[in-house]
Amino acid sequence: MTLNFFAPAAALPREARRFWWLAAVAGAAYAIALRGAPYADQAVAKVLLCALLLFAALYHRVPRERVWLCAALIFSGAGDVLLAIPTMAQGFVLGLGAFLLAHLAYFVLFWRVRRPWAKVPGWHRVAIVLVWVAAALSYVMYWPGMGELKAPVACYVVVLAMMASAALLAELRGEWAAVGALLFTVSDALIGTTRFVGTIPAQEYAIWILYALAQLLLVAGIMAVRTPRVSQAPQGKPAATDA
Numbered sequence: 001m002t003l004n005f006f007a008p009a010a011a012l013p014r015e016a017r018r019f020w021w022l023a024a025v026a027g028a029a030y031a032i033a034l035r036g037a038p039y040a041d042q043a044v045a046k047v048l049l050c051a052l053l054l055f056a057a058l059y060h061r062v063p064r065e066r067v068w069l070c071a072a073l074i075f076s077g078a079g080d081v082l083l084a085i086p087t088m089a090q091g092f093v094l095g096l097g098a099f100l101l102a103h104l105a106y107f108v109l110f111w112r113v114r115r116p117w118a119k120v121p122g123w124h125r126v127a128i129v130l131v132w133v134a135a136a137l138s139y140v141m142y143w144p145g146m147g148e149l150k151a152p153v154a155c156y157v158v159v160l161a162m163m164a165s166a167a168l169l170a171e172l173r174g175e176w177a178a179v180g181a182l183l184f185t186v187s188d189a190l191i192g193t194t195r196f197v198g199t200i201p202a203q204e205y206a207i208w209i210l211y212a213l214a215q216l217l218l219v220a221g222i223m224a225v226r227t228p229r230v231s232q233a234p235q236g237k238p239a240a241t242d243a
Helices: 006-010 014-036 042-057 063-083 091-112 122-169 176-196 203-223
Strands: none
Touching: 006 014, 006 203, 014 042, 014 203, 042 063, 042 203, 063 091, 063 203, 091 122, 091 176, 122 176, 176 203
């Protein structure tokens, strides 16, 4: 697994790279600006990450995946805005719903390119088990503080674990999407902890940095240019290729 942050951008289609880097800069700028939060236009500053990644996603070369990737980023951006307006009475619940739809879009995308269990790398298999164990333990930890949100949070935790598992099963270039999905689960777990259990040091920074890295890596992993897969064809007929 490479730790080179330039590698994911280099694997993107050339037209998408500038938007990916602009999104990375926007994410870093928002993290720095958290020192002054809350502030006017915070929601606008926060949504720039997903907005710029959405422009990058428009250059994805696989049309069937492009639709789901764009949907995931649109719903993620909506969730960012809703969670950045603390005065909105139902902001947290609506934000939760928006991100649930984003995770469902990512899940569908990853599930379409899943590989057989026998071809799944060993650490991916271990990570899938750990994701579900962590999801169950997190829900138990949140239980006393959830009040009327027990059912919605249960749905969210299950969908989040499904998304991460599908990312670990997906046959994509590199490990970027798998790592991004795992970072997303950690970021969301921290949100749940601060909401239902108690505050943690530098929580806003940890949540945002993990989330921004997750979205950047997910987009890079999904959009990374892949070698076409050659399907088996009957003898004497040319084989078809998949993107």
